[in-house]
Amino acid sequence: MAPLDKKEEYGAFDNVDEVFKIPTLECGAMADTHTFEAAPEHNEALHFPGELLDNWQEVAIAKMGELAKTNRAFQVYLDACVKCGACTDKCHYFIGTGDPKNMPVARQDLLRSVYRRYYTFAGKYFPWLVGARDLTKEVLDEWYTYYHQCSQCRRCSVACPYGIDTAEISMAAREIMDSVGVGQKYCNEIIAKLKKTGNNLGLNPKALRATLEDLEEDLEDETGIEVKLPLDVKGADILLITPSADFFAEPHIDGLLGYAKVFHAAGVSWTMSSYASEAANFGMFIGSYENMREVSWRIRQAAKDLGVKRIIFGECGHAWRVGYSFLNTLAGPFDFLDQNYPIPQHIMEFTSDAIDDGILKIDKSKNDEFIMTYHDSCNVARGSAMGRKEGGQFDLPRKVLKAVCNHFYDMDQDTIRENTFCCGGGGGLLTDDLMDLRIKGAKPRMTALQQVTTDHGVNKMAAICAICKTQFSKVMPKYGYEMDDIMSVHQLVANAVILDGQDAEEEQEAPEAAAEEEK
Amino acid sequence: MLSTLYAVLFYVATIILVVGTGMKVARYARTPAPLKIPVSPAPRTKRGVWFRMFREVAFFQSLFKSNRWIWIFAVLFHFGMLLVLLRHLRYFTQPVWWWVDLIQPIGVYASFAMLAGLGGLLLRRIVVPRIRYISNPSDYLMLALFLGIVLSGMSMKFLMPVDILGVKQFFLGLMRFQINELPTQPGVLIHLALVATLMIIFPISKLLHAPGVFFAPSRTQVDNARKFRHLSAWAKQLPPLPEGIPEPEEGK
């Protein structure tokens, strides 16, 4: 149980209503939060200039014009905003920091003001009237600061009468900055690493295989039967694409073990790929179609090479957005796969079907110590879907959770489903140099969580996003929870599923006891 | 003299409004959306999207959910304006269409709704610090312009009645490319000058939200990316990426 009285440095609001009281403006509160810039070799690995170009202004302005021609969202969103203000109080970073430049429309305006100056009649001839301004080094720095305080969660877009999506603007801004040689270390380094090794961690195939073998042993110790974590198995039916965090971080690993158990129980043949050993696609965070395409392309090649029939994604939020919404565009058409299944599929869809088909033997009481709630990850909630019905991305994970747990309570309605708050670490901000921002950005979510802890005794929160899980395991301790109070949904599935041959608990302990006696 | 001036003004304003907005719309329509970015949960069929957009345009659905005060003012203003505009059709038709006659009684009072909506929006802009922060001079001027139009219009109806038939003759004349005498009461001149201004700035201002709402990919796209491949024209031109998996270097 989380100690609610523990007063921490940051601290949540007293109750969930406070989240929706608008903070007083604190101009410049986050102006000095400046994430590390990328090294030249990392920018270059992404086909960007290594360092700030001499003629960067010219290039940046040209890039802006190019985006207006090649991206309808950019063009329409910059024109259409009426400054109504409906989005202003919707951003978790604004709620958490009070910095007015973290209000979605103000964030857009950082770029809109420059676009207007160079590309609109009013901005060219009456800049003062419409708040247009020249592109200076100060403006560029300001972009860098505040476009790296947006987790591209799209909560503001839901609020806007025209659906103006600040995430699109912040992706565009990052692309413009990259194109003049100003990249962010965290994102660009990771993409560079992925291009080399196939995953964000830089884990080579040998190390990956060793890790998986260790995990297989753990599984056998636990269940007494052989549950495989296959790698590079040609001819398998299913290719699992999962975030590399699933190989080494907690609670991610437990989720991976959950997928393995479900596949085992369903009796399907599956494999992972060392070439495409990463679901995450940070190309999206930096708004780079080309990089996103290159990263996605690996999945296509791995699927072809291994000769699989289906692709299934593991628990990762933005990866699922890229998978669900973009993969077909970037690396399609997938005419060589089995067309009877959606391409790609989410593990939650697979598990949900397995539950419906009665394939899984489940002992819910295994999770009885947990009083659960569920955090909708922003990219899953607002950037993708699942299942056969609209809103499946909300219903399927809840359905699976309720199938494996006896105690489940949802958080406040305005903080879940399409209104969900970002964990505070998405969009390429999951880096230690932004820790202060991350903790403050988690405040709305943490407040909603504390409310259900108070009301229902909720002690664990589940999520299906690698970034959310890592972020929460870091920031939850700041709000009086333990780092393992965040769980993978498939971790709970793993706890509750009983595999054939595993049977009852007593029998499972018997061989161990026997082994003990032998010693 | 004044009649000619206003005649020219309205011809120019009409051309700018129609051609300018048309060009913008054409540009929006031409610009490809490289990726599927509907904000979900989104409809999975085209018909669903039509329904979603209908709810957005007819009821300001998202605004209703996100900010009730702005919604109230926005509805008063926009639907008041819609009625007022429809009522104004009587000055451009001879004989007046029957349904325009039908809304005549409410149309007159719709101007009060507009006024209330505009007042509320302006007050919010001035009083609420967040909204003051995001406002530029143009945002206040836009509301001032609308207030000017509404007030000058109402003054003709309720304070200083004008020769409205003369005004109608003027506009019917313009529609047949002839310049009739325009009554010169100040109410008429001010009202018409402000309206012409509005028409002129429409295609170069945030009033583009009216056509823009129909082109926002986040709302107008169908959520069917897994079923149908969405590929923009420019993406088709990209050089293909290499097929196959390169031999791993070291470490295998």
Ligand code: HEM
């Ligand atoms: C498809 C049609 C339209 C839709 C869906 C629409 C919707 C909206 C919405 C939701 C707002 C934000 C709320 C507000 O501040 O009032 C707004 C603002 C505004 N609209 Fe429209 N509108 C439409 C057409 C028009 C037209 C034709 C005009 C004028 C000729 C207009 C003038 C304005 C103005 C001036 C504002 C800004 C109000 C402010 O400054 O706060 N709208 N519109």
Ligand code: SF4
């Ligand atoms: S996308 Fe999310 S983080 Fe970015 S401005 Fe909107 S609400 Fe804030």
Ligand code: SF4
């Ligand atoms: S809700 Fe939309 S139109 Fe209103 S200020 Fe925000 S981005 Fe602009």
